[in-house]
Amino acid sequence: ASCTALAPKSVHRAQEWTTEVENLFRFQQAGYRDELEYLQVQHGIDKWPETGFVKKLQRRDNTFYYYSKKRECHESEVHKVKVYMY
Template identity: 70%
Template sequence: MANSDVKPKSISRAKWSEEIENLYRFQQAGYRDEIEYKQVKQVSMVDRWPETGYVKKLQRRDNTFYYYNKQECDDKEVHKVKIYAY
């Protein structure tokens, strides 16, 4: 299976964790997760905060950028995050 053929098999809702913090950032920028971002943007690495490992900057599909603080996802936003299983 080619890398571009990867599709999620299921989806679930989130409770806050470090993984959810990064998923929130990818989904805010218009992607399911890091896998889809890397496929679409043809990049191998994502710019991250060295202290936390959280995503620091993402390029949206319209080629504008999102820049993230060290902590972004408030408790009230967690319910919006979707977890995709492959």
């Protein structure tokens, strides 16, 4: 990690599903905190134009995750999603 990397000031668990929580769920599944950390490692993010949900993510081992344009973070998963504050 570089010294210029932003460190989160705090973190909390998501309380309810939102588009932001859906995307965080996808980043965290792929092994990243969030979009900021992803962009420090990878270049650019594919999103579904209709929903704004993340479409494809590259993991650190260079494998890819592909996501649906529909919601993938079920109610039972929402509370597991970490929301980082900078």
